[in-house]
Amino acid sequence: MPTPDFVLQLRSRIGHDPIPLVGVTAVIVKGDRVLLGRRSDNGVLAPITGIVDPGEEPADAAVREAMEEAGIVIRPVRLAWVHQLPRTTHLNGDLVDYLDLVFRCEWVSGEPRPVDGELSEVGWYDLDALPALERGDQRERIARAVAVTGPAVFEGGV
Template sequence: MPTPDFVLDLRSKVGTHPLPLVGVTAVVLRDGKVLLGRRSDNGHLTPVTGIVDPGEEPADAAVRETLEEADVVCRVERLAWVHQIPRVTYDNGDQSDYLDITFRCSWVSGEPYPADGEMTEVGWYDVAALGELVLPDMRRRIEAAVADDALARFEGGR
């Protein structure tokens, strides 16, 4: 996965110390199906995810990442879930603390394919039949986005 230039610049200053980063998850829906891709780095099946660029609106990042990764144009409908992901430590020792912002999105146009190499395959999956296809954290993101209550979920609040 290509690391954004601003992250590389920060890494040159802080080394492997934890970086707080904002990530987005775009749960793109179309006719009862969800857009999922198999990540090229770990083989997991996930919705589109990515890092918000400095100064970028998170909803715009979700739309941008969907176009970059799957060549699909989507529209953000609503905020679905905000949560802190447990610290990630990469093979090179870099540590990141991601605040994930999950959005419910609707398909506008385009047929999915792995456009930028971050995914090895991309396609539409029946929301009702996901079962064990996706990891629990990703399943929770999808569930939050497809929920009919239209309320955003938040973790914590202590």
């Protein structure tokens, strides 16, 4: 998974110090199934995720990531959850504070397959019989996204 050029430029100036980045999680639903992929870097099974590029609309980032990682066309239908992830330390020592925007997305077309090397496998899973997910908040991301009603949830507050 190549690091985006804008992050490499920042890192050339600040080293491994923490940087804030906006990420998206695309919970892609097709009927009563959800798309999950196994990440190539750490083996974690999860929905499609990625970083929002500078100037990019977050929903557009979800669409782009689904095409880049799984080769499918999707349509974002609802922002479900906005939350800050715990600080991440990447294998190279880079520190990142991700603000994650979780979108419910609908599958439009395409047969999912690993495309750019970020995923080693990808497939549809029954919502009622999800496999074990290694990261604790992945099930919550999916649950909040598949909820049919209700506003987006914003963590924290004043």
